[in-house]
Amino acid sequence: MPQQSVPPSSAWAPTLRRSVRLFRAFRLEQTRPDVFYGALAEDSVGHLSEYADLAGSRMLDVGGGPGYFRRAFEDAGATYFALDADAGELSGLGEISPRTVLGSGMQLPFGDGTFDVCYSSNVLEHVSEPWRMADEMVRVTRxxxxxxxxYTVWFGPWGGHETAPWHYLGGRRARRRYRRAHGHEPKNRFGESLFAVTVRAGLDWAREQTDAEVLDVVPRYNPRAARWLTYVPVVREVVTWNLVIVLRRR
Structure with missing residues (x-):
C-alpha cells in the first residue's frame, strides 16, 4: 500500500516550507481557529486536487462544522455539501449555509454513489465507530x-487535543486532570467525543476494505520525503500527527 502512486501536481507539493507553515498555524487551533482552519482549507484544496478535478464536482464534507472549508472548495469550483452531527458547530460562524445537513457520519443520509468527492478532516477520531464512518464515506462516493x-492520530503529540500531552498517560486520566486544572470538562471528552484512533488501524482498514482502490496513505503535515515513516511500527504512531487515506471508488 498504496496500490497506485499519484504524481504530485505542479500547483501543490508537500514541502518542508509547507509543513512549517501548517505547524505554525496549528498552534492557533484553539485560540484562532479561523487562522488554522483557513490555512488548512487552502492546503486541502491543493492536496485534494492531486487526485480529483474539483471544478464542477459535487462534494460532501463529513463533519464540515461551521464552514471554514466551504469558501475554499467553492472557490475551486466544487458544489459543496456539509454534514455535521452538531447544530451548534454548523452555526458557529453565524447563519447555517445552504446545502448543509444535520446527521451522523456513521449513517450518512445519502444514497450510494451520490458524490464525486467525499472528504473529511479531523473528524474520525471524534466518532465511536470510525471505520464505520469510513465505510459510509466510500459508499456515498460514485x-x-x-x-x-x-484524522488526528492518538499517539501523536496532539492526539489528546487540549488534554495533550497528558493523553500519553491515558485518555481518561488526561480528561480528569484537565477537569481538575480548569474547573470544567474539555471540549473533546475522551470516551464520548474523542477516541483513540491509530495509524495501524487506518492501514488495516484501508487494506481490508474492498470497495475502493487505495491511492495514497500519507502523514498529512509532514514533507513528502517523510512518508516512509508511515510504515515503521511504533515510530509512525508518534511522529504522524495526522494521517490521510485517499481512495478511488470501484
Whole structure:
C-alpha cells in the first residue's frame, strides 16, 4: 500500500516550507481557529486536487462544522455539501449555509454513489465507530470518485487535543486532570467525543476494505520525503500527527 502512486501536481507539493507553515498555524487551533482552519482549507484544496478535478464536482464534507472549508472548495469550483452531527458547530460562524445537513457520519443520509468527492478532516477520531464512518464515506462516493479521509492520530503529540500531552498517560486520566486544572470538562471528552484512533488501524482498514482502490496513505503535515515513516511500527504512531487515506471508488 498504496496500490497506485499519484504524481504530485505542479500547483501543490508537500514541502518542508509547507509543513512549517501548517505547524505554525496549528498552534492557533484553539485560540484562532479561523487562522488554522483557513490555512488548512487552502492546503486541502491543493492536496485534494492531486487526485480529483474539483471544478464542477459535487462534494460532501463529513463533519464540515461551521464552514471554514466551504469558501475554499467553492472557490475551486466544487458544489459543496456539509454534514455535521452538531447544530451548534454548523452555526458557529453565524447563519447555517445552504446545502448543509444535520446527521451522523456513521449513517450518512445519502444514497450510494451520490458524490464525486467525499472528504473529511479531523473528524474520525471524534466518532465511536470510525471505520464505520469510513465505510459510509466510500459508499456515498460514485464509482471513479475520490474519498479523502484525514484524522488526528492518538499517539501523536496532539492526539489528546487540549488534554495533550497528558493523553500519553491515558485518555481518561488526561480528561480528569484537565477537569481538575480548569474547573470544567474539555471540549473533546475522551470516551464520548474523542477516541483513540491509530495509524495501524487506518492501514488495516484501508487494506481490508474492498470497495475502493487505495491511492495514497500519507502523514498529512509532514514533507513528502517523510512518508516512509508511515510504515515503521511504533515510530509512525508518534511522529504522524495526522494521517490521510485517499481512495478511488470501484
Amino acid at each position: 464509482p471513479g470518485g475520490i474519498t479523502f479521509i484525514s
